[in-house]
Each structure stands twice: as C-alpha cells, then as structure tokens.
Amino acid sequence: MIDKQSGIPIYIQIQSEIKKKMEDGVWKVGTSIPAERQLAEMFHVSRMTVRQAIQGLVDDNILQRRVGAGTFIAEKKLTERLEAVTSFTNLMLQEGKVPSTRIVSYGIRPASTQEQEALQLPENSNVMKIERIRYGDRVPILYEVAAIPEKIASLLTKEDIMDSLYKAIELKLGQPIGEAEQIMEASLVSEKIAPYLDVKLGSPVMKLRQITTLED
Incomplete structure (x- = not known):
C-alpha cells in the first residue's frame, strides 16, 4: 500500500x-x-x-x-559478446545433424534506421534482407532474418544464401568473421512465423538478435 x-x-x-x-x-x-x-x-x-x-x-x-x-x-533480455562465432551449419554438424535451408525471400532494399545504426552505415544505404528457415535433419529449428550491407551482399549468389552465410562471406572477402554481440529474450511466436516452424501460434520461442563483425 x-x-x-x-x-x-x-x-x-x-x-x-x-x-x-x-x-x-x-x-x-x-x-x-x-x-x-x-x-x-x-x-x-x-x-x-x-x-x-x-x-x-x-x-x-x-x-x-x-x-x-x-x-x-x-521481456527479460540477456546480452553477451561472443569472441568465437559459430555458424548454424557448423552447430548442426557438431550435433550430428544434416543442416538445410529454405529461402523465404531475399532482395535489396533501403536500410532501416535501426540497421544503419547497428551496421554503422551512412544514410541512404541499402542492405540485402534475407529471410530463411534453417533445418536440422529436416526439422525446422530457426527462422532467420538477416540484413547484410549491399557492398558485401552484391558478392553473394543464391547458392551462397542457401548455405552458410558466414562461410560465403569469409570466402568472398578473404576475411574471417570476427566477434558478435547478441541479445536473447524469451518471446511468443508470431502468426507469420508459426507455420514455418511448425508450431502453434503463441508458442514460446527464443528470440535472438545478433550483430556480427569481420576481423580487423
């Protein structure tokens, strides 16, 4: 009182x-x-x-x-910095599962204000937005939305997008992936994403936001 x-x-x-x-x-x-x-x-x-x-x-x-x-x-959030970044593809392989990918959509579009800040891009920059479903042994595990600066994205092919983006970027740029900052929070799956993950609307999920950088 x-x-x-x-x-x-x-x-x-x-x-x-x-x-x-x-x-x-x-x-x-x-x-x-x-x-x-x-x-x-x-x-x-x-x-x-x-x-x-x-x-x-x-x-x-x-x-x-x-x-x-x-x-x-x-929602409660957990922020951590990762010095060693492992791709989803490698995580699945380490668990003895076969990774696969289904592309939902991809294309170049203007970067949002949030993306400009996170990726340290100048105004009026473009990014490639990629939406994918990631599978382990054909079971949907992750709905991924990635925003990649246009300068880097222009080097990627559709075949690259079907595979590990980290691996493709490292090969195309000849520069290894550095560290990442990620924010994790518990959430409820949305109406858009639920069918892709084969779960009921409102099911509990883990939402992860990650900003990955290249090594200097």
Missing part, C-alpha cells in the same frame, strides 16, 4: 508495488498492466504521479510502452 506519510516519494512506492506484483506473478512478462487512470484509482494518487512512476520503469527497461496498445511488462 502507498504510505503518503513515509517520506518516500510516492512514485517510488508505486514502482515498488508494480515490481512486487511482477515478482508475485500477478502481472506476468509480456502482459499489459492497467491503464494510468486505473492505477491512479488503485493507489489513490494523481495520474501525473502514476505517469512519473511508469516512465521511470520504462527507462529501466522493466516496462515497455507500445503505441496504441498500452504498457507491458518487458
């Missing part, structure tokens, strides 16, 4: 109450929390105070605002 006489800022107390509901499993990861008006009534405070509390949790990546949808409990 909120104690207005405690000397602790009210918005801090609201944040603590929200975190407690998360810890107790009342509000679960990926679900929305009540609207500001409802929270204001729940805690008997002004909407401005609620807004201040929520913004602080958004800034701390505990809550996430979604335009037109509301405020949600943010």
